[in-house]
Amino acid sequence: MRMRLLVFLLIAVCGGAFVTPVFSQQIGKVVTVPQLQIISMDSLKKLDGTQGLASGTNLDDSPYWHGSDTKADTVRVSGVVMVAPSVLSYTLQRYNTYIQDTTLNQLWGGLNVLTDDSSANAQGTLINALDTGTVVTITGRVTEFGSQPNGLTEMFAYKKGFFETVVPIEINGYYRTAGNRPAPIEVTCDSFAVGTVPMPSRGEKYEGMYVIVRNVTVSAVNTSSGSFTFQDAAGNQMQIYDGSRWYTKRGHRDSRSTYTPPPVGTVLK
Structure with a gap:
């Protein structure tokens, strides 16, 4: 102390x-x-x-x-x-x-x-x-x-x-040991949106949380920023925003980053 x-x-x-x-x-x-x-x-x-x-x-x-x-x-x-x-x-x-x-x-x-x-x-x-x-x-x-x-x-x-x-x-x-964080919560696209319409009654409880989404397909890519949109089999959509220094193509990108957004049609498991 x-x-x-x-x-x-x-x-x-x-x-x-x-x-x-x-x-x-x-x-x-x-x-x-x-x-x-x-x-x-x-x-x-x-x-x-x-x-x-x-x-x-x-x-x-x-x-x-x-x-x-x-x-x-x-x-x-x-x-x-x-x-x-x-x-x-x-x-x-x-x-x-x-x-x-x-x-x-x-x-x-x-x-x-x-x-x-x-x-x-x-x-x-x-x-x-x-x-x-x-x-x-x-x-x-x-x-x-x-x-x-x-x-x-x-x-x-x-x-x-x-x-x-x-x-x-x-x-x-x-949390357990230094550098170790809790595992992500597994969610689905319809936890947040129906089609292209965000649904706060479903998604607000995950605000600011560490989550993982599986079995979705990339449907649109912004090659300038590195952000992209993905959807599930029912067409419910979410977007990845380039808000970090790693997963971005913009000027705030970390010099060590090798990130490129996945092309349209990529299935993310």
Whole structure:
């Protein structure tokens, strides 16, 4: 404990800015990831019929956001880091990662955690020190990304003008061993969509979660970005978006990546 405290304090002065770390026990409501994420089925079924309409904008928002960043709650949440945080150039040089609830295969259990930049303050949270499989407790403020239905619930561990208290992330151990994460949940295309129509009443519970889809066929490819669409035998469709540094053809691609999207007609087992 003494060593951890020393590390926190050494980060306090960097790049000309002084940061005062605080212990996460001092602030924030203690909640679980599912508590942040669960939305009533009535609201989600309304979204099934209002894709793209402004009237449905807030129906899938976290109850801890309260409809506005000015009303959003500060929370403490625990989970397993699913992928080591990375700085993506197309997301304003933010640290970005996902955690899942520590209960194995817990639905509503995924959450996007990020900082607004990669500054000394952001690094003061220790987000850049995390690795896949780390079990953590993070303090931050809840927000929603996007103004249309199917927006993404997020938690900022640091964001200027929104959540500026630098709270070092608590590292509680590892899921089994370092670098090891829970296995993906197996899902099907109709877990998310009927034909080309997204169905939040089916798919919202998997938001931010690690899943696997089998026995689908690639139906369209964007050769510029590397994203592609696939479908099942019934024609239910999903799309892979090039949101990482590895599975992309765009400028934020990792120099080590050899990824090319599968051609149309490829069957993914």
